[in-house]
Amino acid sequence: MKIIMLGAPGAGKGTQAKKISEKYQIPHISTGDIFRANIKEGTELGKQAKTYMDQGLLVPDELTVNLVIDRVEHDDCKNGYVLDGFPRTIPQAEALDKALSGLGEHLDYALNVDVPDENIVKRMAGRRACISCGATYHVVYAAPKTEGICDVCGSELVLRDDDKPETVTKRLGVYHEQTKPLIDYYAEEGILKTIDGTQNLEAVFDDIKRILGE
Ligand code: ADP
Ligand code: AMP
Numbered sequence: 001m002k003i004i005m006l007g008a009p010g011a012g013k014g015t016q017a018k019k020i021s022e023k024y025q026i027p028h029i030s031t032g033d034i035f036r037a038n039i040k041e042g043t044e045l046g047k048q049a050k051t052y053m054d055q056g057l058l059v060p061d062e063l064t065v066n067l068v069i070d071r072v073e074h075d076d077c078k079n080g081y082v083l084d085g086f087p088r089t090i091p092q093a094e095a096l097d098k099a100l101s102g103l104g105e106h107l108d109y110a111l112n113v114d115v116p117d118e119n120i121v122k123r124m125a126g127r128r129a130c131i132s133c134g135a136t137y138h139v140v141y142a143a144p145k146t147e148g149i150c151d152v153c154g155s156e157l158v159l160r161d162d163d164k165p166e167t168v169t170k171r172l173g174v175y176h177e178q179t180k181p182l183i184d185y186y187a188e189e190g191i192l193k194t195i196d197g198t199q200n201l202e203a204v205f206d207d208i209k210r211i212l213g214e
Contacts, residue, residue, distance in 0.1 A: 001024060001026060001079070001080040001108050001109070001212065002080045002081060002100075002105065002106070002107045002108050002109075003020065003026075003080070003081070003082040003083065003107070003108060003109045003110075003111060003212075004082075004083045004086070004087065004107060004109070004110050004111070004186075005017050005082065005083065005084045005085070005111055005113065006110055006111065006112040006113070006179070006182055006183060006186070006192075007112055007113035007114065007115065007197060008115060008117070008120050008172060008175045008179075009120065009124070009168070009171045009172065009175060010115070010120045010123040010124040010127065010163075010168070011113040011114070011115040011120070011123075011197045012113050012115065012123075012197050012201070012204060013084050013085065013113055014030060014032075014033075014084050014085075014136055015136065015142070015201060016111070016113060016201075016204060016205060016208060017030065017082045017084035019205050019208075020082045020208065020212070021082055023209070024080070024082075024212065025079070026077075026079060026080040026081050026082055027076050027077060027081045027082070028081075028082050028084060029068070029071055029072070029081050029082070029083050029084065029086070030084040030085050031059075031064060031067070031068060031083075031084075031085040031086040031088075032084075032085045033084075033134055034067065034071075035049040035050075035053060035059060036134060037134070039053075045063060045067075048063060049063060053161075053162055054161060054162065054167075055167070055170065056162055056167040056168075056169075056170030056171040056174060057170075057174060058088055058089065058174060058178060061089060061091050061092055061095070064086065064088075064092065065091075065092055065095045065096075068083065068086050068092075068096070069095065069096070069099045072099075072100075073103070080108070087182060088178065088179045088182075089178050089179065089182075090181055090182065090185060093182055093185055093186075107186075107189075107191055108191065109191055109193055109211065109212065110182070110186035110189075110191050110192045110193065111193050111195060111208060111211070112183055112186075112192060112193065112194040112195065113195055113197035113204065114194050114195065114196060114197050114198075115197040115198055116198070117172055119198055120168065120172060121165060121168055121169075123138065123141075124163045124165075124168045125159075125163070125165065125168075126138045126139040126140055126141070127159070127160065127163050128144070128148075128157040128158065128159060129157065129158060129159075129160050130150035130152065130153060130155050130156070130157055131155050131156050131157070131158055132150065132153050132155035132156075133150060133152050133153045133155065135150055135151070135152045135153070137150075137151075137157060141200070141201065142201060144157060193211045195207045195208060195211075
């Protein structure tokens with residue numbers, strides 16, 4: 001099962017992708033996580049990506065597309081995967097389609113987690129990420145067992161630099177301009193499924209399971 005997650009930043013793509021990955025036993029591939037891991041390791045890719053991410057801008061397609069296309073060709077992707085945060089532009093979607101059709105493959109579902117902008121700012125202000133393993137929480141809706149501490153690895157939880165309100169507003173603008181057109185793109189391909197992302201975490205996942213099958 002090959003799935004992509006669509007939706008505004010903070011809509012809950014990562015949260016649901018993790019659940020999908022666990023239930024359906026397919027890898028969760030998040031371009032944001034890959035870039036953050038590179039930043040942490042101080043790689044050249046990380047240095048380049050950071051300059052864009054800190055401003056709330058998209059990392060250029062030249063740095064992003066091949067990274068994902070190489071990744072989905074790994075053995076662990078044979079039975080499928082859930083892509084979270086990619087594609088984010090029409091050229092990225094076209095490059096993915098082209099690469100997949102070259103392999104005789106195709107995407108099965110584009111899951112669009114729909115959340116209005118008004119809810120997004122609140123979601124992002126409360127999001128906390130682990131500095132070590134990248135696990136994500138929300139101070140109200142998905143709180144860790146101990147405030148400020150990661151349940152998974154015990155490290156500190158922080159507000160991501162790009163989740164500060166001024167950057168969130170910028171990222172939402174970029175989403176509307178560059179990423180939202182993908183909704184029509186995948187509707188035309190006949191694989192778009194839209195889910196009401198304003199529901200609680202479990203209700204969103206119940207809707208997703210109804211689409212993907214139990
Ligand atoms: P994305 O990957 O789309 O940027 P996340 O999955 O990181 O978004 O979710 C953004 C924030 O909102 C996180 O703090 C997460 O815990 C919280 N969140 C995700 N889904 C829901 C939901 N259905 N209701 C309330 N909060 C949610
Ligand atoms: P995310 O963790 O998905 O919210 O992504 C964080 C940031 O990483 C985004 O705001 C972008 O700067 C960058 N990024 C992640 N995925 C992509 C992508 N597919 N194309 C361009 N930039 C991306």
